[in-house]
Amino acid sequence: MPLFRPKPLLKMATSTGGKILEGVFGINKPIGISSAQVIRDCQNFFDPSARFAPALEQVREQRDKESKYQRNRRRRFPNKVQTKIGHGGTLDPLAGGVLILGVGKGTKSLQQFLLCTKTYETVVVFGASTDTYDRLGKIIKKGDYSNVTRDAVEKALEPFRGKYRQMPPLYSSLKMNGKPLYEYAREGKPIPREIETREVEVSELELVEWYEPGTHKHYWPDEEAGQAEKDVAQSVWRVAKAQEDGGEESAAKMAAEEESKALEEFNSKKRAAEEAVDGLVSDETRASKRAKNEEGNPEDTLMSGALEVKKEKLTQPPKGRGSDLVPVRPDDMPAPWEGKGPPAAKIRMTVTSGFYVRSLCHDLGEKLGCGAMMAELVRTRQGQFTLGGANCLEYDDLLRGEEVWGPQVESMLDKWNARPGEIQEPTVENGGIKVESEAVPAREEEPVAVSG
Numbered sequence: 547m548p549l550f551r552p553k554p555l556l557k558m559a560t561s562t563g564g565k566i567l568e569g570v571f572g573i574n575k576p577i578g579i580s581s582a583q584v585i586r587d588c589q590n591f592f593d594p595s596a597r598f599a600p601a602l603e604q605v606r607e608q609r610d611k612e613s614k615y616q617r618n619r620r621r622r623f624p625n626k627v628q629t630k631i632g633h634g635g636t637l638d639p640l641a642g643g644v645l646i647l648g649v650g651k652g653t654k655s656l657q658q659f660l661l662c663t664k665t666y667e668t669v670v671v672f673g674a675s676t677d678t679y680d681r682l683g684k685i686i687k688k689g690d691y692s693n694v695t696r697d698a699v700e701k702a703l704e705p706f707r708g709k710y711r712q713m714p715p716l717y718s719s720l721k722m723n724g725k726p727l728y729e730y731a732r733e734g735k736p737i738p739r740e741i742e743t744r745e746v747e748v749s750e751l752e753l754v755e756w757y758e759p760g761t762h763k764h765y766w767p768d769e770e771a772g773q774a775e776k777d778v779a780q781s782v783w784r785v786a787k788a789q790e791d792g793g794e795e796s797a798a799k800m801a802a803e804e805e806s807k808a809l810e811e812f813n814s815k816k817r818a819a820e821e822a823v824d825g826l827v828s829d830e831t832r833a834s835k836r837a838k839n840e841e842g843n844p845e846d847t848l849m850s851g852a853l854e855v856k857k858e859k860l861t862q863p864p865k866g867r868g869s870d871l872v873p874v875r876p877d878d879m880p881a882p883w884e885g886k887g888p889p890a891a892k893i894r895m896t897v898t899s900g901f902y903v904r905s906l907c908h909d910l911g912e913k914l915g916c917g918a919m920m921a922e923l924v925r926t927r928q929g930q931f932t933l934g935g936a937n938c939l940e941y942d943d944l945l946r947g948e949e950v951w952g953p954q955v956e957s958m959l960d961k962w963n964a965r966p967g968e969i970q971e972p973t974v975e976n977g978g979i980k981v982e983s984e985a986v987p988a989r990e991e992e993p994v995a996v997s998g
Contacts, residue, residue, distance in 0.1 A: 564600030568650025569959035572931035572938035575645040581636035583868025585997050590863045591944050592629040597952055601650055602627050632996030634659030639871035643925035644933050653996050662929040665896045668920055670907045671764040673888035675917035677771055677779050678717045679904035684771035686779045689916035691888040696756045699891055702913040707751050711743035713786050715904050740789055750896035760886030764921040768882050860945035
């Protein structure tokens, strides 16, 4: 397994001296918060800290030497100085787990983490498919799950092991003719050409826990998609299936047929009426949320990331636009099905870059003929950064004060610089598993982002 060896980070001295903290460490991102918000939260804690004061002073000294042109490039916030932090592959708000952060010059090493292997644990709930392939979307179709057993799921998982070509979700960051795929769905337009698949590899795929009907709290969404959205999504799925079964020529023929059919059957007045109603409901929902936010007591709100506030005193970061992105289902809300409901399964996988966990969940449901969606996702490892390991900070520790997170972050950055920054894949020899690589889509993985 090859090792990536970035150049050692140079510890430049400031005019007042002092150790400059920079490097790479992991943090356990909570569900419900964006990766960008985790960066902003870290900056809120790091910027006032004496530990990061030398690094911020260095930035100020460098800016004093900048040309007028360089200063003008920061016209929006010309005097704002923040700890420079970036992430090595974002996690969707619905996903939690290992998020790799680079600090200062450590951001230069982040690009390499996009190509390393990653291990995930996901919960799949059967019996319905959504437009986004997860529980935050709208239901496109429902299926009979009465014959879905653990043995049936184990057998259906077999084709997803090893190398294969994976179809991305319709609602992904991928673009076609310069336009995201989800825009075609939103506008009710047919996909203009075949959807490109990606070669991915799954080196580990294991069903680790089985939940019988009535024994879990993983639910479908309550909202169903409008007929126009259902028509478009199912049209795309049929074209995608034709692509897999009969190649490009078959897919192109079916795409043309689907487009013709859509144009004939599509009722523009009905769609306009549906969109008008959706817009009205959406406006009322936003107005209701604004009213609640204005009337609510700040002390009663949950902290960023929808973590439970324990009785111990925690310092909460200010709410940001990336906070509380995943709605919490009330305990007293009735289940969206009759009787005990469908079974669910927890699946662990180690995958290559570019892999969509949501697609695996959706495709598994199609294989079983009942539909399925991703209900939960946790990244337990990325490269040598492991959830619960010595190089991965618990997000809760940020809230417990610098006396808790300060020594940990400093130690993690020191360890990174001591090697200096080897990105090493786990192998049998070094105590891990032998693997070869997810890029969580815009919903699971994006290019490196840097702030500060």
